[in-house]
Amino acid sequence: MSRVVVAGAGLAGHEVVRRLLADPAFDGTITWHAGEPGHPYNRVLLTDLLAGRHAPSAIELPTLTDPRLIYRNTQLRSIAKADFDHLVIATGAEAVIPPVRGNTVALRTLADVRTILAELNADGNLDETARRDTRSRGEANQDTGSGIAQTDRPPLAGARGETNGETGSGATPTGGVPLFGGRARSGARGEATREAGSGSGMAQLGRSVLAGLGGRRHAATRRVAVVGGGPLGVETACALASRGIRVELLHRGPHVLSRWLDAESGALLAGSLAQAGITVHCDTDVSAITGGIWPTADLVILACGAQPRVGLARAAGLPVGRGILVDSSGRSLGDERIFAVGDCAQSVDRPSGALAALDDARRAAFSIVNGFSPLPAAPPPLRLRTYGIPGADVAVMGRPRPEASIQFTDQRRRTRKVLVLDGDVPVAAALVGDVGAAAALARAIARPTAPAPQSPAALLTSGAGRGAGGFDGT
Ligand SMILES: Cc1cc2nc3c(=O)[nH]c(=O)nc-3n(C[C@H](O)[C@H](O)[C@H](O)COP(=O)(O)OP(=O)(O)OC[C@H]3O[C@@H](n4cnc5c(N)ncnc54)[C@H](O)[C@@H]3O)c2cc1C
Structure with missing residues (x-):
């Protein structure tokens, strides 16, 4: 009987556990460590909450219950102290924080969404749509538009709170709707860790870009700066614009989605975004914007990418590059009992994103049970969630x-x-x-x-x- 330890309850960690429990050939036990409080959720759908499409309960991942599963609502702190035959590291990634100052929030977790909505809600009622959405529970996870099909519900999904969790696993983080407090809270991150640079030309550009972002206090007329013109930045901007919020989208590259689209496509997209109240500013390096600029924005949302979370692996002496180095089957290059799956993993040509994380999980679970790994799936396509913004x-x-x-x-x-x-x-x-x-x-x-x-x-x-x-x- 094999002892499996899984660290991480994001998409990848959840999928490993789900597949192991569903596999009739699996004869072991699983100790599952979650890094965030509350019920595991689908991170991909966080922008749905920003758009007011769903309540947080609608993006929860299916509850997994089984006598062989021990769920711990605490992080795994040390690999050396863990007792396992197989360890799956699924610790994901953390937001890249550029050196900007002011009222900034990086969008990565449910807690970040709560902070953003609370900030935007200072004098308005932005969660009204979500509050009306009391019937939507469960719909979000079946939304194929995100590129994540969650329709194959696990056979072991059941009522919440039934796992062997030592700390009351499976509890919903909010207890349902209404969702978020009506007044602004102080959760937004204040000063970023590094001081801004001093490029004066760029600072001038930044001033003109962000001038007037202070504006009136009512939510519908407040303005938000989103930093990052990649998929997450564009999705975030669209989600906010769909609620009538004006957005300044700042991008370091020459045109929006510049790693995916050619210049002509980027220009067309920027035109459609502008119609929806999203102004795109390209060739804008926010690290060069200095002195009193950022605090004039009501809120700066950072969508500047993510870096693999590798602390556990590094402390255990496993080979680490940008991510945890694994072979084509997802096994650590330093210890074949250990797998790294999802955003924390790095291997040659490994695609990024949620479908890749699910595919890693599928192959790791298969390897644990069968001793060899199936082939990786084809690289997933990019699809944005644009919340009805025409042309986006x-x-x-x-x-x-x-x-x-x-x-x-x-x-x-x-x-x-x-x-x-x-x-x-x-x-x-x-x-x-x-x-x-x-x-x-x-x-x-x-x-x-x-x-x-x-x-x-x-x-x-x-x-x-x-x-x-x-x-x-x-
Ligand atoms: C707002 C947003 C929208 C996105 N939209 C898309 C999209 O449309 N399409 C797409 O392909 N991708 C999208 N992504 C990226 C996608 O969410 C990730 O690729 C995917 O979630 C990776 O899953 P993961 O399980 O590897 O990591 P994560 O989802 O980051 O989960 C890792 C979990 O491990 C926990 N953890 C960390 N350390 C420990 C520890 N020591 N012990 C236990 N637990 C630990 C963390 O707290 C976290 O809960 C989006 C990301 C964001 C933030």
Whole structure:
């Protein structure tokens, strides 16, 4: 009988435990350490809470109950002191905090969302939508638009609070709706850890960008700066804009989503965002903005990426680079009894994101039971949650290169479709404004051996205008 210890109750840790318990061949016990208080939740759906679409209870992951499971609502502090045959490190990542000052919050956890909503709610009633959403419990996890399909509920999901937890596991963090307090709280992080730089030209730009962000105090007219023009920054901006909040989106790159989209696509997207009250400022390095600028924004939300949480592994002497170094099956390069899964792991060509975390978990659980690892799944596509902002839908599959083979742009509708071919075979695509073809493209790119369509260009028009519905990222 094998003893498994799992550290982390995010998507990856939860999926490892779920799969082990559901596998009839698993004959061991699991001790599961969670790093955050309350019930495990789907981090991907945090922006739904910002948009007021759901209550926190709707993004909870299914409760896992089993006599073989011991749930501890405390972090695993030391690998050396743990007693295991297999250890799964699923400690995720922590937000990158650039050296900015002022009223800043990094968006990474449910606690961060609470802080943001409380800050924005100072004189308004921003959680009204969520408060009305009392019937939505459970819907969010089945929302395929996020790229995370959670419809395969585990057979062991059951009532809360039934695990063998020593600290009252499975309790909901909020106890249901209403959700958040009506007055501003002091949870926002104040001064960031490093002092801002002193680039005066950039400081001038920052002043003009952020001038007037103080504004009136009513929530609907307050303005927020979001730092980071990647997927999380754009999603966050859209979530806030969908509640009528004006947003300044500051991005270090040359155009929004610059790691995923070409300049023309980025410009079209920025135009659609502007229509929704989101002003995009590119080539803006916030670390160079100095002196009294940031405090003039009501709130600065940091969406500047995440770095793998490697402290446990490093303290145990396991090989660590940017993340915990693992082989292609997810085993630590330093100890084959130990797996690292999800955002904390690093290996050659490992994709990032939630679907990759779930795939890591699938393979680690399989390896623990069977002793060998199945092949990794195809890299997941990028899909943004844009909360009904017209023209802001984005889907990216593969790594689009500048030398796109086929491209269509409709300036009037602000849509653009780019397809990259290797010979006749589609290898990458990017869609802005109309993502109706995403599902067909994702299938064609993930399975290049399937019969090619008569005209690859026809792929770009399949499902046109259908919107994001039904695309589940597979
Ligand atoms: C707002 C937001 C939106 C996102 N949207 C998307 C999206 O649309 N698509 C996508 O692909 N990705 C998205 N991501 C990224 C995605 O959430 C992550 O890739 C995914 O959650 C990684 O899961 P994980 O389990 O590896 O890590 P995490 O979800 O970070 O979970 C790790 C958990 O381990 C805990 N922990 C840390 N140390 C210990 C310890 N010593 N002992 C026990 N527990 C510990 C942490 O507290 C945390 O709860 C989003 C991220 C955020 C923040």
